[in-house]
Amino acid sequence: MQRIFAKTLFKNKVVIVTGGGTGIGMATAKGIVELSGKVVIAGRDKARIDEGVEKIKTHCAEGAEVLGLQCNIRKRGEVSNMLTDTIDKFGRLDGLVNNGGGQFWSPAENISPGGFHAVVDTNLKGSWNCMQEAYHQYMGENGGKIVNIVLMSEMGLAGMSHSAAAREAVKNLSITLGAEWAGNNIQINCVAPGIFPSETAVAAYGEQSKEIFDKSAANVPKKRLGELYEGANLSEGTLSLDLIPQILFNLTDAVQYTTGWKETLDSRTKLVL
Ligand SMILES: CCCCCCCCCCC/C=C/C(=O)SCCNC(=O)CCNC(=O)[C@H](O)C(C)(C)COP(=O)(O)OP(=O)(O)OC[C@H]1O[C@@H](n2cnc3c(N)ncnc32)[C@H](O)[C@@H]1OP(=O)(O)O
Numbered sequence: 001m002q003r004i005f006a007k008t009l010f011k012n013k014v015v016i017v018t019g020g021g022t023g024i025g026m027a028t029a030k031g032i033v034e035l036s037g038k039v040v041i042a043g044r045d046k047a048r049i050d051e052g053v054e055k056i057k058t059h060c061a062e063g064a065e066v067l068g069l070q071c072n073i074r075k076r077g078e079v080s081n082m083l084t085d086t087i088d089k090f091g092r093l094d095g096l097v098n099n100g101g102g103q104f105w106s107p108a109e110n111i112s113p114g115g116f117h118a119v120v121d122t123n124l125k126g127s128w129n130c131m132q133e134a135y136h137q138y139m140g141e142n143g144g145k146i147v148n149i150v151l152m153s154e155m156g157l158a159g160m161s162h163s164a165a166a167r168e169a170v171k172n173l174s175i176t177l178g179a180e181w182a183g184n185n186i187q188i189n190c191v192a193p194g195i196f197p198s199e200t201a202v203a204a205y206g207e208q209s210k211e212i213f214d215k216s217a218a219n220v221p222k223k224r225l226g227e228l229y230e231g232a233n234l235s236e237g238t239l240s241l242d243l244i245p246q247i248l249f250n251l252t253d254a255v256q257y258t259t260g261w262k263e264t265l266d267s268r269t270k271l272v273l
């Protein structure tokens with residue numbers, strides 16, 4: 001696929017992508033190493049991470065590297081170790097993509113206390129853990145770029161009450177921390193993917209997948225769902241997952257990004273600052 005980015009765009013840049021062993025996270029990680037970056041992917045399942053490392057390695061341009069770490073973002077100690085191991089290995093941290101997360105579909109009345117806690121703990125506190133550790137261990141002194149993967153849930157999201165609440169909180173957190181840490185040269189953006197029927201996403205919903213993914217396509221203006229492209233294809237106005245790495249490094253500020261890109265983004269995908 002024809003790329004629109006310089007092959008060396010991320011040369012000498014180091015990015016952590018949580019949940020980078022599968023789906024959107026892996027597509028993002030590939031986008032970074034294809035553009036010469038060094039990427040750290042992390043998740044709970046080490047075997048899945050190790051498998052992901054091997055797949056991402058095949059996309060590495062000259063100077064690119066990939067490191068896989070086990071980390072449950074809900075556990076602060078593991079997040080702290082993820083940051084320490086990254087900085088020990090590469091000596092820097094330029095970007096953090098809080099992609100690790102997810103939820104289960106359920107009518108609100110059926111969600112158990114533990115279920116609500118797990119989803120909010122994963123998506124809200126997990127993102128918080130990673131952002132605060134990134135600040136303390138590197139970005140507070142050196143600046144950096146943070147991208148939080150959220151949901152298109154600003155009008156609520158029936159069936160995902162727990163995750164929508166958590167993601168809206170992440171959006172708000174991104175604005176607050178973006179203001180508090182602007183002086184540290186840290187930029188924080190959110191990307192709300194449309195609906196990408198990634199293999200693991202579909203698997204996560206089991207028999208509900210047909211309902212969730214197929215039915216959702218009917219509500220999309222272009223009547224189709226997202227695909228995990230290998231590379232940029234912005235000419236069709238489709239959100240390529242290269243856009244996520246792009247948010248990391250070629251933005252001077254959020255306002256420029258909003259005005260510059262919103263018009264070209266597929267209407268399925270809203271950029272939330
Ligand atoms: C059908 C009508 C159409 C609806 C339209 C909606 C449109 C959807 C658009 C949005 C598309 C978004 C897609 C994605 O985000 S894809 C990402 C998919 N990937 C994941 O979700 C992976 C990560 N998810 C998880 O790991 C788990 O879901 C979880 C976040 C819950 C973490 O679970 P954990 O590892 O902690 O698992 P536990 O087994 O310990 O469970 C903890 C408690 O949660 C309850 N639970 C877990 N799964 C379910 C379930 N499927 N249903 C109900 N309850 C669940 C579990 O019982 C525990 O609670 P208790 O202690 O009270 O038992």
Ligand SMILES: NC(=O)C1=CN([C@@H]2O[C@H](COP(=O)(O)OP(=O)(O)OC[C@H]3O[C@@H](n4cnc5c(N)ncnc54)[C@H](OP(=O)(O)O)[C@@H]3O)[C@@H](O)[C@H]2O)C=CC1
Nearest residue numbers: 019022023024043044045072073100101102195196200201
């Ligand atoms: N696909 C879609 O349509 C949409 C997806 N999103 C969001 O995009 C992100 C990626 O989703 P997608 O790639 O589709 O689905 P995946 O299930 O492939 O991605 C979820 C990833 O997050 C990791 N993860 C989950 N919980 C934790 C945790 N506690 N600690 C560390 N890692 C964790 C998983 O790895 P492991 O299980 O090994 O920990 C997995 O790699 C998610 O946050 C999802 O909610 C948002 C809107 C739409």
